[in-house]
Amino acid sequence: MKKIIIHDMIGENCITIDDGQQAYDAIYPELIAGKPVEVDFDRVKIFASPFFNSAIGRLLKDIEPEALNRLLVINNLHSDGMMVLKRVIENSKQYYSDETSRKTLEEILLEQSEDQ
Amino acid sequence: MIVLQVPTINDGPHDFDRLFDLWNQVNGDRLTVVFDFSSCKFLQHNGVAFLGGLARLIEYRHGRVFFKWETLLKKIYTNLGQNGFLAAFGFPKTAWRGNSVPYREDQFQDKNAIINYLKTRWIGHKWAQAHISEKLQDAMIGKVWEIYANAFEHGLSPIGVTSCGQYYPDHQELKLTVVDFGIGIPANVRLHFDYDPRARVLTAAKCLRWAFQRGNTTDTKDISRGVGLDLLKDFVKINKGRLDLFSHEGCARIDEKIDMVANQTNFFEGTLVNITLKCDESFYHFSDETFEGPLF
Numbered sequence: 477m478k479k480i481i482i483h484d485m486i487g488e489n490c491i492t493i494d495d496g497q498q499a500y501d502a503i504y505p506e507l508i509a510g511k512p513v514e515v516d517f518d519r520v521k522i523f524a525s526p527f528f529n530s531a532i533g534r535l536l537k538d539i540e541p542e543a544l545n546r547l548l549v550i551n552n553l554h555s556d557g558m559m560v561l562k563r564v565i566e567n568s569k570q571y572y573s574d575e576t577s578r579k580t581l582e583e584i585l586l587e588q589s590e591d592q
Numbered sequence: 593m594i595v596l597q598v599p600t601i602n603d604g605p606h607d608f609d610r611l612f613d614l615w616n617q618v619n620g621d622r623l624t625v626v627f628d629f630s631s632c633k634f635l636q637h638n639g640v641a642f643l644g645g646l647a648r649l650i651e652y653r654h655g656r657v658f659f660k661w662e663t664l665l666k667k668i669y670t671n672l673g674q675n676g677f678l679a680a681f682g683f684p685k686t687a688w689r690g691n692s693v694p695y696r697e698d699q700f701q702d703k704n705a706i707i708n709y710l711k712t713r714w715i716g717h718k719w720a721q722a723h724i725s726e727k728l729q730d731a732m733i734g735k736v737w738e739i740y741a742n743a744f745e746h747g748l749s750p751i752g753v754t755s756c757g758q759y760y761p762d763h764q765e766l767k768l769t770v771v772d773f774g775i776g777i778p779a780n781v782r783l784h785f786d787y788d789p790r791a792r793v794l795t796a797a798k799c800l801r802w803a804f805q806r807g808n809t810t811d812t813k814d815i816s817r818g819v820g821l822d823l824l825k826d827f828v829k830i831n832k833g834r835l836d837l838f839s840h841e842g843c844a845r846i847d848e849k850i851d852m853v854a855n856q857t858n859f860f861e862g863t864l865v866n867i868t869l870k871c872d873e874s875f876y877h878f879s880d881e882t883f884e885g886p887l888f
Contacts, residue, residue, distance in 0.1 A: 524738055544888040554727065
């Protein structure tokens with residue numbers, strides 16, 4: 477199984493879209509070929525959503541959740557990073573599964589009440 | 593020549609209104625503006641971040657800026673010296689360490705420089721380090737990065753982003769203000785829906801409410817976005833901190849009990865975020881999480 481050590485690739489701060497793109501470029505070709513990948517977050521300290529959106533969330537565009545559960549192994553991700561990742565996955569699943577899930581202007585206009 | 597009378601600035605709602613009033617007085621090209629501090633009895637970090645950005649905006653618009661340093665009260669002069677504001681605007685004074693978090697200008701999203709600032713100068717104060725674990729410090733920095741990411745990716749600010757902060761040891765609080773002088777969140781939301789003429793009349797508050805909802809983003813690249821503000825909001829609530837956001841006539845306040853957006857009278861064309869976080873480890877329960885069950 478291919479092992480990707482994120483600290484070696486990006487460093488201890490995984491926070492930008494560009495950081496995520498680097499990880500995505502290493503992960504995606506393996507997964508799309510049906511090969512398993514281990515992504516190791518050991519020694520990575522700071523996470524933010526742009527990184528996970530770009531590195532992991534985007535995988536859901538082309539790969540089914542069942543396949544990702546089978547092929548992608550996430551290791552050594554600390555609890556704050558896991559919390560961000562879970563939120564990103566939840567959002568990405570909705571985003572890529574249903575284009576209309578994003579709130580429409582109609583709905584915003586119908587929301588008459590604004591907080592005071 | 594316009595003489596801007598800088599008022600006393602704390603970080604209550606009316607104080608932000610006073611800052612936006614200053615912006616409205618100098619919203620033009622090729623102005624000569626003098627900042628006069630005769631009426632200013634106190635100037636918090638939010639005022640420092642805003643005034644610095646405002647001065648840079650005037651310069652960007654081919655104007656000229658002068659500061660009447662001699663009108664500063666001694667305690668404000670000392671604070672502006674300590675946080676580097678004086679040095680940033682040509683006054684020969686080198687910044688030094690204290691309870692002020694330095695004034696900072698970022699023209700572009702320099703990840704390493706900003707994270708270094710947050711690590712060593714914002715949360716890196718020895719007092720803060722004594723109160724919170726490294727894990728919590730990293731979590732706080734990650735959430736605050738979401739503010740910078742939004743400012744750089746959506747703000748389109750011609751002068752980048754200005755920041756300033758302050759420690760409040762008595763209240764165990766860390767504060768930080770991040771300001772961009774770009775097009776503002778409401779303009780981005782209206783542009784996002786520009787296929788429908790009704791978008792033009794969306795109020796600023798409605799636009800902010802939309803922006804704070806999970807999954808909503810004006811980014812049109814094919815990457816799911818829109819969880820940054822949501823994560824930040826949740827973190828502030830757990831932390832028992834406070835988040836104030838102002839953009840155009842819209843304002844939002846988030847704390848443990850409040851989650852509100854509203855329209856106000858004063859307009860400011862950029863976005864200002866003021867965050868207050870408690871340095872109290874007891875609000876968090878970090879675990880060495882071993883993930884069980886399907887992730888996707």
